[in-house]
Amino acid sequence: xxxxxxxxxxxxxxxxxxxxxxxxxxxxxxxxxxxxxxxxxxxxxxxxxxxxxxxxxxxxxxxxxxxxxxxxxxxxxxxxxxxxxxxxxxxxxxxxxxxxxxxxxxxxxxxxxxxxxxxxxxxxxxxxxxxxxxxxxxxxxxxxxxxxxxxxxxxxxxxxxxxxxxxxxxxxxxxxxxxxxxxxxxxxxxxxxxxxxxxxxxxxxxxxxxxxxxxxxxxxxxxxxxxxxxxxxxxxxxxxxxxxxxxxxxxxxxxxxxxxxxxxxxxxxxxxxxxxxxxxxxxxxxxxxxxxxxxxxxxxxxxxxxxxxxxxxxxxxxxxxxxxxxxxxxxxxxxxxxxxxxxxxxxxxxxxxxxxxxxxxxxxxxxxxxxxxxxxxxxxxxxxxxxxxxxxxxxxxxxxxxxxxxxxxxxxxxxxxxxxxxxxxxxxxxxxxxxxxxxxxxxxxxxxxxxxxxxxxxxxxxxxxxxxxxxxxxxxxxxxxxxxxxxxxxxxxxxxxxxxxxxx
Numbered sequence: 057x058x059x060x061x062x063x064x065x066x067x068x069x070x071x072x073x074x075x076x077x078x079x080x081x082x083x084x085x086x087x088x089x090x091x092x093x094x095x096x097x098x099x100x101x102x103x104x105x106x107x108x109x110x111x112x113x114x115x116x117x118x119x120x121x122x123x124x125x126x127x128x129x130x131x132x133x134x135x136x137x138x139x140x141x142x143x144x145x146x147x148x149x150x151x152x153x154x155x156x157x158x159x160x161x162x163x164x165x166x167x168x169x170x171x172x173x174x175x176x177x178x179x180x181x182x183x184x185x186x187x188x189x190x191x192x193x194x195x196x197x198x199x200x201x202x203x204x205x206x207x208x209x210x211x212x213x214x215x216x217x218x219x220x221x222x223x224x225x226x227x228x229x230x231x232x233x234x235x236x237x238x239x240x241x242x243x244x245x246x247x248x249x250x251x252x253x254x255x256x257x258x259x260x261x262x263x264x265x266x267x268x269x270x271x272x273x274x275x276x277x278x279x280x281x282x283x284x285x286x287x288x289x290x291x292x293x294x295x296x297x298x299x300x301x302x303x304x305x306x307x308x309x310x311x312x313x314x315x316x317x318x319x320x321x322x323x324x325x326x327x328x329x330x331x332x333x334x335x336x337x338x339x340x341x342x343x344x345x346x347x348x349x350x351x352x353x354x355x356x357x358x359x360x361x362x363x364x365x366x367x368x369x370x371x372x373x374x375x376x377x378x379x380x381x382x383x384x385x386x387x388x389x390x391x392x393x394x395x396x397x398x399x400x401x402x403x404x405x406x407x408x409x410x411x412x413x414x415x416x417x418x419x420x421x422x423x424x425x426x427x428x429x430x431x432x433x434x435x436x437x438x439x440x441x442x443x444x445x446x447x448x449x450x451x452x453x454x455x456x457x458x459x460x461x462x463x464x465x466x467x468x469x470x471x472x473x474x475x476x477x478x479x480x481x482x483x484x485x486x487x488x489x490x491x492x493x494x495x496x497x498x499x500x501x502x503x504x505x506x507x508x509x510x511x512x513x514x515x516x517x518x519x520x521x522x523x524x525x526x527x528x529x530x531x532x533x534x535x536x537x538x539x540x541x542x543x544x545x546x547x548x549x550x551x552x553x554x555x556x557x558x559x560x
Contacts (some may be wrong), residue, residue, distance in 0.1 A: 097133075097148045097175070101160055102141035109164040112137045114146055116290070116320025117155035117174065118338075121166040128341050129319040132156070132292050150543055151292050153179040154321070184259035187211045187299050187329070191306045193237070193265055194347040198244045198272040205331035207235030209263065210253055211299060217256035225249040229267075237265075244271035276368040277348070279526065280558045282476075283310040284378070284435035284515050286551035290322035294548040301548055302329050304533055308555055312365060314378030314435035315343045335363045342378050342436070357420045358413050360436070372560065374521075375424045379417055379436035381410045381464060386502055387440055388510035392455040393503035402463070410440055411463040418471045425471055431521030431560070434473060437551065438464040441512045444478045449485040455510065465516070473518040476556040480528035484513075491515040491552040494532045495539045517556045528556040 099112055113131035121127040133146040137160065146158075154177060160170040186209050196202040210218060220235045226247045228239040241247065249265040270276055285305075291297030305313065305326065315323050318336070323343030327334035333350045336343040340356050344363055351373070352364035362377035385404045390396040396404075405411055417434065418425070424432045442465035451458040465475065481487035488511075496509040503509075517528070531553040534546040542550075 097146040097158075098143060099146065099158055099173075100141075100143045101137050101170070103160070103169050104140070105162065105169065106138060106140040107163050108136070108138045110137050110160070110162055110169060111135065111164065112144055112146070112158060112160050114148065114151070114175070115157050115159060117157050119320040119341075120157035120159055120172055121161070121168070123168045124166055126166050128339055130289055132289060132319065148177060150295050150297065151177055152290075152298050152325075153177050154325075182211055184253075184255045184257075185211050185261040186253065186263040187302045188263070188306045190264035190266070192309050193267050193331075194311075195268045195270055195276050196241050196247070197270045197274070197276050198241050200272075200276075201240055202238065202267070204237045204267075205235060206237065206251065206263065206265065207253075208329040208331055209302070210261070219254045221252050221254070223250040223252050223262065237267075241267075241269045244269050275372060275560065277311070277372060278560060280367065280374070280523075280560055281309055281311045281555060282376075282433055282435065282517055282519075282558065283308060283313045283531075283553055283555045284316075284437070284517055285313050285553040286316045286380075286437045286515060286549055287318055287322055288549040288551065289317060290319035291548040292319065293542065293550075294545050295543050297548045298325065298329070300533070300546055301326060304531075304548070304553075305330065307533075308531065308553075310555060311348065311367075312346045312374075312376055312433075313344065314376065314433075315345070316378065316380035316437045317341055318343045333365075335361075337361055340380075342380050344376060344378050346376075354420070357416050360413070360417050362421070367560075373430055375421070375430055375432040377417065377421060377432070377434045377436075379413075379434065379438065381413050381436075381438045381440065382408050383439045384408065384502070387460075387462065388455070388512055389499075389502045391457050392510050393499070393507070398457065398460055401460070405440065405463055408439075410438065411467070414438075414464050414467045418467060421471075425473070425520055428522065431519060431523045431558075432473075434468060434518040435516065435554075437515050439514055440464045441514060442475060442478070442516070444475060445484040445488070445513055447484055450488075453488075453511075468518045471520075473520045474525075476517045476519055476525045476558070477513070477528040477530075477554060479525040480556070489513045489530050489554075491530060491554060493550050494536050494547065494552055495542055495545075495550040497538055500539065515551055515554050517554055519556075519558065524559045526557045526559050528554065531555055 113134035119129035135144045156175045157172040159172045162169050193204045219233050222231050228241050230238050247267040251263045254260050323334045323336045327345040332345045334345045337356050340359050346365050349366045350363045351366045354362040360379035366373050387401050390401045440462050443461045446460040448458045477489050490511045492514045499507045499509045536545040536547040
């Protein structure tokens with residue numbers, strides 16, 4: 057059962073002409089939002105401009121549409137509202153706790169028929185437990201001050217009455233009652249800490265922590281673990297996604313994660329839980345979270361953007377960019393379902409704007425790519441395969457085609473960047489590295505329904521600089537049920553994630 061708070065129940069109706077950007081109110085639209093039963097959100101509506109494709113959609117509060125402007129985020133749940141007045145019910149079963157907007161929109165577009173209604177979805181009561189049993193925190197160094205926060209790891213529990221205490225630890229570790237670890241390590245030996253949290257009702261939960269401690273005078277971060285993770289509408293398509301996402305991230309021991317399809321404030325949510333730093337632009341469906349401080353923001357380039365991260369003060373920094381390129385048209389569909397020629401598909405790659413978007417990203421990164429001292433990373437979802445994977449050995453798998461020079465992978469290579477997964481696994485026939493899609497064995501859009509979905513590697517970690525790839529792998533938790541039966545999956549995305557480990 058979800059708990060819904062109604063923050064706005066009076067809606068003002070608008071009639072919108074296609075040629076008018078700002079619509080004028082015509083009359084009051086009385087509306088209300090209330091929970092019906094189960095996991096459904098009930099919305100009553102009324103308008104003087106009924107139409108068969110008017111629709112009502114739920115968006116994150118930070119990413120809802122403004123009048124006549126397509127939002128950065130896809131709707132988390134929606135239904136048509138075709139009548140002059142009526143009631144619809146939106147499925148919010150997998151939508152995590154947070155602030156949302158219910159928007160009444162005209163004719164499958166983004167012209168507002170009413171002032172959006174604010175909705176708060178609250179978490180139901182949950183057990184007082186740490187989300188994970190054990191976790192590795194950011195590195196410490198012998199003789200240096202250290203700080204890390206662990207209070208965000210309590211599952212769905214925001215209560216100032218929670219108290220934290222050390223059960224066992226090295227003597228250098230101190231812990232505040234609000235869950236902040238501090239201290240100065242005395243020896244270069246990994247430290248194990250067991251912490252107990254106690255709630256106001258005396259419920260308790262324990263967490264085992266490992267703090268890697270480096271030797272004085274040595275690099276704080278000699279190896280860097282970088283991940284790209286398409287969240288799939290922030291994770292909202294799967295039940296209990298917050299717990300599952302935090303559990304997954306903790307299991308990877310990642311240091312920096314580039315995120316796509318973030319749908320609002322999800323990078324901040326995950327960073328707060330982990331006690332990390334985050335970057336989340338006001339526009340765009342991307343973000344990044346990091347164990348180590350984000351010291352500079354480079355802004356966005358379309359649906360991409362970058363930051364500078366300090367791993368060890370000014371002595372060790374990296375430039376980090378995340379991208380989410382346009383999803384349509386999709387080249388493998390053109391080959392597998394439409395039998396287009398290579399020339400036709402590459403022309404459509406240009407029409408998709410993916411190639412020009414990649415040009416813009418690399419241009420914004422050009423000064424950093426020319427800097428031999430500071431490593432630079434470009435990670436994310438290109439919605440296109442790599443030319444390194446469309447080889448003669450895989451012609452049959454790739455619907456009879458090979459040697460396709462996909463521009464979104466050719467252009468980073470021409471800029472001197474290295475595909476970390478292919479650096480670790482040079483033979484795509486032996487290790488395909490498929491990231492699209494663990495949820496789509498069969499096609500249900502863009503091609504022929506029921507036909508095998510083209511399986512490809514469309515999520516990448518590119519790098520440049522004086523660094524070496526030690527390992528790279530594709531990650532999925534468990535055995536996800538396919539789309540349509542996915543709500544209870546342990547895996548919260550429709551993409552696989554990619555993790556690469558680098559020696560700095």
